[in-house]
Amino acid sequence: METLVFLVVMSFVIVLERTSDPSAGVLRGKQEARNLECQRISAAEAHARHPVQVPEPPARATGAQVDALDCQRLYMREGERPARDEMVLSSLRRDVAELVAAARAKVPHEPPLVWHVDAFYPDQAVAAKVAVAARTHMAELGLTVSDRVPLLAAGDIAVLGRLPAQQSYPTACARYVDQGVLGDDHVFMGLMIVDGREGQLHAGLCRRGQWTWLR
């Protein structure tokens, strides 16, 4: 009888010891585990990030290398917003910084140009976030950014909407200049997804009627 009690107690001890584990198990479902973003880091790095929970590793460790699993709960749980929106928005800051850097490298710094930015994305709310993020980043870099978005006539938009992306953006760029919407000292940067199956932003630049794809 004592042996059986011992075995049961030991099993419970093991189960309790595993409750802090972020993987799915008896007390945690698979969906809950997927809402954590975890990565393996060294014990020293774990101590630097979480000094209270993780003790400092010995300076001259001779035993097996110990590492830690560092987990953070995702801001948005899986399925809370559309997958493509999540893909675009979760890396928006980094992507916008890369695209703006690529755009700046394509145009001369003198004379100072006025930048116009717009985003083309199926969801208008996400498009607005992308455009605002790009404008804000440009302003932080000291560029002159306009709030005005160059607009075309309704007939132009109707025609452009039927063209594939590789034709519509260059054509729109030419129309901007033809209609006098963009002057020589103005440059337009468009951010977009080209295909509905991707969650990665592309960008192009319109200057003096010439459209240049950036990435």
Add this chain to the structure above:
Amino acid sequence: MMALLPLVVASLGGCVTVYQPLVGLQRPTVIDFQQDNFAGQKILVRCLPQDNLNRNQAQVLCRKISTLFSNQGADVQTLVPSERDTGDAEAAERLPDLTIDTKVRLVSEQSSLLLGIASVWTFTLVPNVGEYTFAHDVIIRDREGFALATATLQARFIRYFGLGVWGVNGLLDWLVRSDDEKLGGNVAQQDFSRDLYRQLSQLTFTAMMRSRVMHSFADAPAAAPPAKEQP
């Protein structure tokens, strides 16, 4: 008798493997990898053997990835490079539209000797627990060798071995958990494969689109589906 017990338990299926997606694998994707996403694309898949992935395993991995992209309409070549056939690798590298290099490495392996002993002494009522973390490094290049996309996908597998844990898990799967939440059988393998395939497909599609944009759609198919909102 006690030494034979693990074998008896193993024969009863006393092992429960739990899969946990770490870096990259649980990111959302939009691509449906059962569609013709890569029609007409020539893709070379190179699986590089490493310490933890021998040549045969690399060939199996390459074959599975090849099937993944073939099912999506791509013309796929596979290559498991070795010291002797580097020339072939270089020759093949010039032909494809995209080259996918994959490497698998063991990031971490943990097990407890004490727990193993306790497991044997308690007739596996106390489960033996071992865990392994693997990283799958992926680099996708275009025809000129320019790196279009890179990713590291990490997966963690926790293996519980014991009659008690196997029985309790079986009961929970049977009585409590929904189909999506079940942990027994080969669910870990299926979940990992699904995550890996959808991430590889999405990453390769991103690389393909990036290549097209950077070449100003010079090699794009005529009927590329347009995005819904354009100027």
